[in-house]
Amino acid sequence: MRWRRKINMIKLVAADMDGTLLNSKKEISPNLFETIYKLKDKNIKFVVASGRQYYNLLKIFEDIKDDLIFISDNGSIVFEKGKNILISEIDEKKLVEPIELIRNIDNAYPILCGVNSAYAENDNPEFIYNAKMYYEHLKIVPNILDAIKLDKICKIAVYDGSGAETNSYPLLKKFNKDLLVCLSGENWVDFMNLDINKGKAIKKLQEMYKITHEECMAFGDYLNDYEMMQECKHSYAMANAHPKLKEICNYEAKSNDEDGVIVAISDYLNKNYK
Template sequence: MEDIKLIVTDMDGTFLNSSHEVSPEFPEIYEELKRRNILFVPASGRQMLGITKYFGEIENEMAFIAENGGYVIYKNEELFADKLEENHMAEIISAVRNIPGATAVLSGKKKAYVETENQDFIDYISQFYTDNERREDLTLGVDDSIFKIAVYHPEGSEKNVYPVLKEFEKYGLEIVISGQYWLDIMNKNINKGNALEKLQKALNISPQQTMAFGDYMNDIEMLENSKYSYAMKNAHPSVKKAASFEACTNDNFGVLKIIKDYLNIK
């Protein structure tokens, strides 16, 4: 194995366990990564604040890929920020309203925005979208840079949401199933893989020096941009097909097990 310079990992279903917790072993492992000049990069469909909150004081030493690749920061400096054009937003939100059980979230730079009055749903998304606000009508737009429209369905996004919304690809948009219950709509070519490439180029790190972990379809491009690509045991079959290796489940903190093996930590 070549010297690894960058380790990038998805968060939900990958780095975090099912209770959305970080392994208690992480601080010790992070210190060893830092000592060896290996950059640790969380990459998620979450809002930036929904990722950085897990890392406390070390946040300013790290890089983060948020919004499925729409927003990248390194040591608190913005490397890349994408903005969804407003012209098709109202049409997409109207289409989501017509899907029974579906709920749209506008994910912006300042906040996330929802129409629903369902407090259980608002409490649920607060773990991913830390700062959120209810609006009467999202088709009227918001005064914010919107990175993506995230759509939730309690019975699964692949079956209930994707078949309806895939038609919006005609506008040059990326429609990606980002989790069992989630689908994300972004600008074309916005994905974690392209965001990782921007970071690699900025830091002069190659895919051959990169290790990556993921569990869902929105991780595939990121895995393809890393020589040492791992699908979690709990990953979607298409992710396992795209990865070169397999890690044990997120509930067994499989990411850290692989990192410990690489660092030769018992």
């Protein structure tokens, strides 16, 4: 009997967190860890790619942390087995002007994201509640720019209680000449170095492990997942994804409330590993 050779088998799966792996209640599916172990059995790497802080992701995945690669802060920081693979520090000169503008936008609050902690200067209860959802290590300081002396700052995050796409982003996108400014959620805008995004982090992993574009699968729901989708041939927009992300993806997964990531991975494994 002749066996059919399987071409471009998946070697890496990357998935966003909010709106993708997490359901609308911000919960992980009880079946996710089992699915990740199935991938591990096939020597397929699983990458958690999020705008969230590394320490926040670590808490969620504590039980299987050594089986994962973490792309945090939208590609600014990458960890595997507790070892840092990538840190992209922003030049402090590029931090001052955006922070000064953010301070003057109604209902918008800046966070400076470092390797060791995140830093904020406002203790507004709504802001702190939402920030703590994504930043496990969060310090309140009198002047947020003082954080430059305390840590390597890799990202500016902005929480916008009025909706980022219509309130703060139109004012902040002018900084795109010096920093990458992207919508990372309904209430969030992120600033990173121009050469940093989730896609660039995926590209680095591809080079490290000699994995091709055709051997990668990715799942996402928002515009900070855009470049990651471009680096993975098997790109899945969630059913609940932003329309602009759906336009560039090759496939659509079920929604985050229907375990869309798990269903798509299980379908792939069932079809290719019998």
